[in-house]
Structure formats: C-alpha cells, structure tokens
Amino acid sequence: MSPWTRIKGPKDLYWCVFTCESCGRRVRASQSLRTWGSRPTPSFQDAEFMLTRSGGPRRLTNDRGPLLEVVAAIPDLDARFEMKARLAEFFTLQANRLSEAAHVAREAAFKARYL
Numbered sequence: 001m002s003p004w005t006r007i008k009g010p011k012d013l014y015w016c017v018f019t020c021e022s023c024g025r026r027v028r029a030s031q032s033l034r035t036w037g038s039r040p041t042p043s044f045q046d047a048e049f050m051l052t053r054s055g056g057p058r059r060l061t062n063d064r065g066p067l068l069e070v071v072a073a074i075p076d077l078d079a080r081f082e083m084k085a086r087l088a089e090f091f092t093l094q095a096n097r098l099s100e101a102a103h104v105a106r107e108a109a110f111k112a113r114y115l
Contacts, residue, residue: 021101022094044091 016029047067052060071087074080 021097 017026020027048064049067049070051063071083
C-alpha cells in the first residue's frame with residue numbers, strides 16, 4: 001500500500017516540506033505559514049549585529065545590538081562606509097533571491113492549481 005493513499009484532506013498537505021529561499025533549510029509549509037501569520041509585514045527592524053569575543057578557555061561572549069544603530073556608531077568613517085556598502089550588497093542580493101523565489105512560487109502555485 002502506497003503511503004500517499006493516507007492523504008485524506010488538505011490539512012495533510014501542511015506537512016509539505018520545501019527548501020527555504022532565505023535560509024536554505026528544509027522547512028514545513030505549516031511552520032512557514034505560522035511564521036508569516038505572526039509577521040504579516042516583512043521587516044528588518046529587529047536585525048541584530050553580533051560580535052563574539054573570547055574571555056579565555058571555554059568562555060565566548062556574544063555582544064549584540066540593533067544592526068542599524070551599531071553601524072551608525074562605528075567611529076572610523078572608512079570602516080563605517082565599508083560596512084554600509086557590504087550591508088547594502090547583502091540586502092540587494094537577498095532581495096534579488098527572494099524576487100526569483102517569488103517567481104518560482106507563482107509558477108508552482110499555477111501548476112498545483114491547474115495541472
């Protein structure tokens with residue numbers, strides 16, 4: 001007996017697993033839908049900058065702070081400019097990747113609906 005015969009209704013498809021285009025992990029559709037439901041509007045306001053420093057053997061400390069505030073507080077102008085350029089490049093690449101993923105998702109939705 002095929003395991004696919006156990007699919008009885010649409011709720012079973014919440015166990016659909018796919019590769020997340022943002023993080024590259026395999027995620028369940030139900031998990032993604034819950035995440036989207038809790039954050040309906042995409043935002044980077046909670047993005048953090050994290051530095052790890054060593055305090056000796058087996059003593060790592062993570063220093064965290066709000067990303068944009070930490071970058072604005074970098075005292076060296078050249079270092080701040082370099083960091084801003086790298087952040088802009090990262091977010092641009094991420095936007096491009098998510099735009100490509102949106103196109104592929106629309107195609108998958110079409111195939112799922114009409115094929």
